């Protein structure tokens with residue numbers, strides 16, 4: 389079981405099992421060494437302090453979220469709270485879906 393986990397991994401693009409010594413996926417050709425997954429829970433935790441989107445590489449979006457929240461806080465704390473919850477959800481969802489490929 390452990391040996392299998394060491395020798396096999398899932399292609400993060402098409403999710404078939406490939407040998408981890410294979411540099412490219414035989415099915416989709418994705419370079420397995422150049423992709424890694426983001427940690428969705430980590431993104432959600434970071435978005436508690438408004439940094440989830442930045443972790444996901446969406447720096448512009450993160451800044452917009454932070455500024456919108458600061459503005460909304462003056463107008464309506466409830467609205468700011470809703471936006472805050474949405475930004476946590478957004479960071480989690482994005483991190484889950486995002487396939488990061490290093491160039």
Ligand SMILES: [Zn+2]
Pocket residue numbers: 399400401402403404413414415416417418
């Ligand atoms: Zn593949």
